[in-house]
Amino acid sequence: MSQQKTYWHLLQQKRMPTEYEIVTSKLLCYTGEGFTGKRFELDVPLKDWYRRYQEESPLVCSSWEKFRDPRETTYTKYTDLQRAKEIFVDGILGEIELTGYDAHLRPAWLHIFHRLVAPFRYPGHGFQMIASYIGQMAPSGRITIAAALQSADEMRRIQRIAYRIRQLQQIYPGFGADSKTLWETDSMWQPLREVVERLLIAYDWAESFVGLNLVLKPLVDELFMKYLSDAALREDDYLLGQIFYSLNEDCQWHRQWSESLVRMAIEDNVRNRDTIQGWINQWYPLAARAVHTFASLLEDTLEQMKTPRLKRTERAIDRYYRDYLRSMNLEVGS
Amino acid sequence: MLTREEWLPLARKLDWDYSYVREDEVFPEVISGRPWLPHSEWKDWEESFKTSYREYVDNQYEKDMAVQAVHDAVGRIENVEKLALPWLNSLKVHAAALPLAEFTGVVGNLRGARFGRDSAWRTMATFGALDEYRHTQIPLLLFHPLLRLDSQFDWAHKFYHTNNWFAVAARHFFDELTVGQNAIEFHIATNVVLETGFTNLQFVGLASLARESSDHMFERMVTSIQTDEARHAQIGHPVLATVMKHDPKYAQYLVDKWFWRNWRLFSILTGLSIDYLTALEQRPYSFKEFMEEWIIDQFLRTLDEFGLEKPWYWDLLLDELDIYHHMIYASAYSYRATLWFNFVIPGPAERKWLRQKYPKYWDDMDAVWEQISERWRTVGPGPANEFAVHGTAMPTFCDLCQLPLSAGTPRKNTARVLVHEGRKYIFCSEPCQWIFLREPERYASHTDIVKRVLSGEAPAQLPNLLTEYFNLTPDTWGKDVHNGDYEWLGARKDSAA
Numbered sequence: 001m002s003q004q005k006t007y008w009h010l011l012q013q014k015r016m017p018t019e020y021e022i023v024t025s026k027l028l029c030y031t032g033e034g035f036t037g038k039r040f041e042l043d044v045p046l047k048d049w050y051r052r053y054q055e056e057s058p059l060v061c062s063s064w065e066k067f068r069d070p071r072e073t074t075y076t077k078y079t080d081l082q083r084a085k086e087i088f089v090d091g092i093l094g095e096i097e098l099t100g101y102d103a104h105l106r107p108a109w110l111h112i113f114h115r116l117v118a119p120f121r122y123p124g125h126g127f128q129m130i131a132s133y134i135g136q137m138a139p140s141g142r143i144t145i146a147a148a149l150q151s152a153d154e155m156r157r158i159q160r161i162a163y164r165i166r167q168l169q170q171i172y173p174g175f176g177a178d179s180k181t182l183w184e185t186d187s188m189w190q191p192l193r194e195v196v197e198r199l200l201i202a203y204d205w206a207e208s209f210v211g212l213n214l215v216l217k218p219l220v221d222e223l224f225m226k227y228l229s230d231a232a233l234r235e236d237d238y239l240l241g242q243i244f245y246s247l248n249e250d251c252q253w254h255r256q257w258s259e260s261l262v263r264m265a266i267e268d269n270v271r272n273r274d275t276i277q278g279w280i281n282q283w284y285p286l287a288a289r290a291v292h293t294f295a296s297l298l299e300d301t302l303e304q305m306k307t308p309r310l311k312r313t314e315r316a317i318d319r320y321y322r323d324y325l326r327s328m329n330l331e332v333g334s
Numbered sequence: 335m336l337t338r339e340e341w342l343p344l345a346r347k348l349d350w351d352y353s354y355v356r357e358d359e360v361f362p363e364v365i366s367g368r369p370w371l372p373h374s375e376w377k378d379w380e381e382s383f384k385t386s387y388r389e390y391v392d393n394q395y396e397k398d399m400a401v402q403a404v405h406d407a408v409g410r411i412e413n414v415e416k417l418a419l420p421w422l423n424s425l426k427v428h429a430a431a432l433p434l435a436e437f438t439g440v441v442g443n444l445r446g447a448r449f450g451r452d453s454a455w456r457t458m459a460t461f462g463a464l465d466e467y468r469h470t471q472i473p474l475l476l477f478h479p480l481l482r483l484d485s486q487f488d489w490a491h492k493f494y495h496t497n498n499w500f501a502v503a504a505r506h507f508f509d510e511l512t513v514g515q516n517a518i519e520f521h522i523a524t525n526v527v528l529e530t531g532f533t534n535l536q537f538v539g540l541a542s543l544a545r546e547s548s549d550h551m552f553e554r555m556v557t558s559i560q561t562d563e564a565r566h567a568q569i570g571h572p573v574l575a576t577v578m579k580h581d582p583k584y585a586q587y588l589v590d591k592w593f594w595r596n597w598r599l600f601s602i603l604t605g606l607s608i609d610y611l612t613a614l615e616q617r618p619y620s621f622k623e624f625m626e627e628w629i630i631d632q633f634l635r636t637l638d639e640f641g642l643e644k645p646w647y648w649d650l651l652l653d654e655l656d657i658y659h660h661m662i663y664a665s666a667y668s669y670r671a672t673l674w675f676n677f678v679i680p681g682p683a684e685r686k687w688l689r690q691k692y693p694k695y696w697d698d699m700d701a702v703w704e705q706i707s708e709r710w711r712t713v714g715p716g717p718a719n720e721f722a723v724h725g726t727a728m729p730t731f732c733d734l735c736q737l738p739l740s741a742g743t744p745r746k747n748t749a750r751v752l753v754h755e756g757r758k759y760i761f762c763s764e765p766c767q768w769i770f771l772r773e774p775e776r777y778a779s780h781t782d783i784v785k786r787v788l789s790g791e792a793p794a795q796l797p798n799l800l801t802e803y804f805n806l807t808p809d810t811w812g813k814d815v816h817n818g819d820y821e822w823l824g825a826r827k828d829s830a831a
Contacts (some may be wrong), residue, residue, distance in 0.1 A: 008488050026491070029494040042776055075467050121344070128447070132444045135444040152387065158345050
């Protein structure tokens, strides 16, 4: 027998595959990337669902297998990376407990934390659900993996906020206890809740991806993980800023892999640009309204504080978002 | 630092009442599963592990490092070359069956992570998805270097992408179990039936066989995988409890159906490994003994725990423990070129052991092996004579499990014919027919290999079928590991080509 150097589907590369290639290529069997050319072996309960929301998606590609996560995140690499980040965050949380840090936080800032950070667990969970949807419906294994890891990152964010709330409850009993009510009724949260709920039922897999990863998350993550984190620093809650800095690293990767997917899709078929742009135009107004509502409602509270008016933040986020889309030859919707 | 119990509850229960869309739009029955119940019926969903993300990445990283260390120490080609030939072929079976099936589990768990009916369920399913990514990755990585030793290991990735008859059967199983399934049926079938029950066969049973066979790499791999399975398998239990409360008949049906479907698949995957592809002196128990101790007893306990009845086919199943995997192995040996691993004939010592372990039907099976042995004696050993000791007629497949009609005994086949909406179907057994008739909309349009040959989709000539449709090559198709050259057989070695 002749010596075979790699798996059948990687032989044509004529070089040794990377570890990422070995563990992530052609992992889905029903998409017609193998020899069967079939979809499902039998009439599974979700056959029509896949036909409608995956096969008949307006976003098309000659082979979704061409997508590569720029970070090449294998499972081992993921746990290694995230473990290091979690050790860093543990250090901060430990410091908070050791130094009695929470006793010195200003009431005005605690109010912001209570109204703006604690309820974030709910939309965060919505993000986790939508990422899980993208992953299960994605037409290639590598997209499935990226979305699954993103979903886990959202869980990380929720759990770190939960931990922080419990720390604050040790000093301020009942802190954050009304988060669910705020999420469901506080006028500040309603535009975001509306877009999360509507995006949960946007079932075309690619629309779900565009709505979450190209519209809602870049805007919301930037506001919360960057600008709110900057505000925390200025309000002397410098350690929350550190935690959010670490969580924001996850969000940056979400943008990076999304950008790779968009570039690949447009390179493969130029009409995909219009399809993606159409969805951006559709979802941007809802998402922008959600983000801008926080900005304007916060102005009154924050004016009394050291934090600069968030109008500027709003403009900065818009500028950042425009640049992000422009890097993919896309634009902010009208 | 705070204990997990102090803070995790604040991260686990995050459902809310929808205002801008309806709950049944967010959780449509077709993809969430039935019975469709409002969230108020699911809000107490809980499981016992309550793992945090922080713990997860830490533990999983450590586990991966431990597997890597064992691989570095004993997973090199020179270590694998020392393994007994039958065991090496058992490895090829599991190498093929495992990684891409695990990946369908990523999709299934992501379904639970989105359409599971409570946030704690969805959170645990997110870990489940990551676990299954791990279980895809580890075998693909560990088996990759073995390609240089033996290109049959190519099937670690290739298997599910082919139209090989066993791949058709395996996809028929996993497409329904995971990728194409709603969240409720997925979690009950996968977590409660497959992972609480049958993966014990794969992971506990095989781990001990691997240890006996000095295959420490495989042993470590499956043991490490099993620790993840034990955690995420818990997701299904509270799901089943809720379905049991609202629709006990449906719960009973799901459990009965999936226990049977699992039995069919795993009796092959594991039955062959334990009773044939492990050297006699390294078999700590028979497949039947292992089934009785690890699967049957545990399954009965699970049924008891939920107030479920024994499946109606229980006596039939217990009877099959004595014979089904023997029938399959003999058929598979007779059609070994249609598979991607090599086979061994049980010799006198093995047959003595098998007779002792399976007194009920072994005489019938022994006659089959005697025939095969006689055929080798007649044609003589050697690779050139492989096809002279090989089936030529096209076997028939069951229209439910897609496996050859091998139920019953060599004397009495239990195949059954059914005409449904004007089309003729054949089933290997009564439970397979029963499953078909409960949900014909899922199964009726499927065409098996024989029908594909008849319709011209697959070639009719065996060599063409093997290469063009089953994606095998002369290098990779299955052979007798000794090409019929067994000392006990007393065949004429000089006739070897």
